[in-house]
Amino acid sequence: MAQRLDYLKESPSQTAGPYVHIGTNPNWVEITGVWKDDLGLVIVGPDTKGERVILEGQVTDGAGSPVRDALVEIWQADAQGFHNSPAETRGQADPAFAGWARQPLSETDGTFRFETIRPGRVPYPDGRLQAPHVTVWIVARGINLGLHTRLYFGDEVEANAADPLLNRIPEPARRATLIAPRTERDGLPVFRFDIRLQGENETVFLDM
Amino acid sequence: MSGSYFQRDRDWHPPALTPGYKTSILRSPRNAPLSLPTTLSEETGPVFGHDLIGALDNDLIRNFSRDGGEAIGQRIVVYGRVLDENARPVPGALVEFWQANAGGRYRHKKESYLAAIDPNFGGCGRAVTDAEGRYSFRTVKPGAYPWPNGVNDWRPAHIHFSVFGHAFAQRLITQMYFEGDPMIWQCPIVKTIPDRAAIEQLVAALDRNATIPMDSLAYKFDIVLRGRRSTMFENRMEGN
Numbered sequence: 296m297a298q299r300l301d302y303l304k305e306s307p308s309q310t311a312g313p314y315v316h317i318g319t320n321p322n323w324v325e326i327t328g329v330w331k332d333d334l335g336l337v338i339v340g341p342d343t344k345g346e347r348v349i350l351e352g353q354v355t356d357g358a359g360s361p362v363r364d365a366l367v368e369i370w371q372a373d374a375q376g377f378h379n380s381p382a383e384t385r386g387q388a389d390p391a392f393a394g395w396a397r398q399p400l401s402e403t404d405g406t407f408r409f410e411t412i413r414p415g416r417v418p419y420p421d422g423r424l425q426a427p428h429v430t431v432w433i434v435a436r437g438i439n440l441g442l443h444t445r446l447y448f449g450d451e452v453e454a455n456a457a458d459p460l461l462n463r464i465p466e467p468a469r470r471a472t473l474i475a476p477r478t479e480r481d482g483l484p485v486f487r488f489d490i491r492l493q494g495e496n497e498t499v500f501l502d503m
Numbered sequence: 504m505s506g507s508y509f510q511r512d513r514d515w516h517p518p519a520l521t522p523g524y525k526t527s528i529l530r531s532p533r534n535a536p537l538s539l540p541t542t543l544s545e546e547t548g549p550v551f552g553h554d555l556i557g558a559l560d561n562d563l564i565r566n567f568s569r570d571g572g573e574a575i576g577q578r579i580v581v582y583g584r585v586l587d588e589n590a591r592p593v594p595g596a597l598v599e600f601w602q603a604n605a606g607g608r609y610r611h612k613k614e615s616y617l618a619a620i621d622p623n624f625g626g627c628g629r630a631v632t633d634a635e636g637r638y639s640f641r642t643v644k645p646g647a648y649p650w651p652n653g654v655n656d657w658r659p660a661h662i663h664f665s666v667f668g669h670a671f672a673q674r675l676i677t678q679m680y681f682e683g684d685p686m687i688w689q690c691p692i693v694k695t696i697p698d699r700a701a702i703e704q705l706v707a708a709l710d711r712n713a714t715i716p717m718d719s720l721a722y723k724f725d726i727v728l729r730g731r732r733s734t735m736f737e738n739r740m741e742g743n
Binding site: 302305307308309310315316321324328329358364368372381383385394417420428437439440441443445463464492494497499500503 | 507509510512515516517518519521524526527528530531532534536537538539540542543544545548551557559567586587588589599600601609610611612625626629663665669671672674675676677693695696700701702704726729730
């Protein structure tokens with residue numbers, strides 16, 4: 296036997312279950328008066344710097360049915376590419392931008408909608424700039440370990456084409472599942488990001 | 504300090520497709536996940552200050568009190584530390600928890616189990632870990648709960664945990680079980696975890712030393728988040 300490595304093991308994940316919102320969004324499930332506001336519903340304030348954008352989409356399962364009981368969280372850099380995190384060492388992030396949000400999906404059609412800003416570019420470990428992106432994390436009943444993915448912006452054609460992560464996806468046709476096409480509504484850019492858990496056009500999920 | 508996070512051991516965590524837990528069949532990706540070292544986007548994460556936490560946020564016996572009364576059930580204290588795989592404490596970690604009441608009934612509009620709602624029990628709480636990574640809360644022990652998977656499947660008594668470490672790469676949701684519960688070993692959700700030692704990591708131990716005499720029993724539940732690589736040689740940008 297070799298010497299022991301004294302690492303602990305990560306606590307194994309378990310599904311968030313169908314009632315995850317009791318813990319994460321109690322007011323949304325009518326458990327009121329415990330705390331005032333559910334965390335993470337608002338990500339942009341009047342003083343936040345940057346271009347306002349809407350991110351929206353639907354989560355569907357392997358049968359194409361909407362997943363209505365999921366919880367989606369996003370994490371992203373500010374307009375300058377800095378994160379509002381003590382682990383950010385490159386510069387000071389916009390104090391008016393938390394960078395994190397979460398919300399339950401619509402109970403009728405399984406959609407989410409975040410009003411946020413377009414993030415700046417963040418370097419890859421080797422120094423190359425990544426295309427603007429938003430980290431997306433999904434948990435739900437039936438999902439044993441939270442799923443990480445990324446939303447890229449459909450109008451960032453040049454940056455997306457050179458993005459180190461997108462270029463690591465072995466099947467080029469699947470890169471499109473991470474790139475949200477742009478439309479406009481009420482003068483705001485809307486990026487449509489449908490998350491397909493399984494099957495045709497299955498979203499690329501990340502082990503990172 | 505820089506460096507990427509340790510790769511997740513996907514043989515320790517439950518795989519995505521676990522047919523004994525039926526809902527996983529249609530909600531598990533069929534393609535392999537794309538494995539990459541973490542980047543700044545995952546090595547950073549939101550941090551929530553202690554000022555977020557109200558006085559009763561970690562007291563589930565009283566934080567939903569409607570008539571000045573307290574929740575009904577076996578009073579327990581749940582406490583522990585949030586550590587990383589390097590065995591270092593994770594201070595300032597937001598820990599959220601939720602559970603059914605003593606009869607196994609969740610306060611949720613989609614829930615129709617015939618066990619009664621407790622008018623003084625909401626079922627949610629939260630805490631931020633102190634400088635040594637410690638958290639604690641007071642609650643009632645949740646009851647077992649039947650669910651439509653197999654025809655006679657029951658969840659063991661459990662408390663759900665959601666944890667934010669210092670990095671989005673550490674984000675974790677899991678469940679805590681109670682020492683000695685025979686239903687742990689029959690549960691299709693527990694059995695999504697292949698390794699018995701990994702399951703035991705989710706079983707909180709009864710701690711008589713932390714019990715409050717004539718008041719509450721105590722269970723200890725430590726949570727381990729992913730560790731970070733250290734940089735042993737400065738000229739190696741990627742760390743060791």
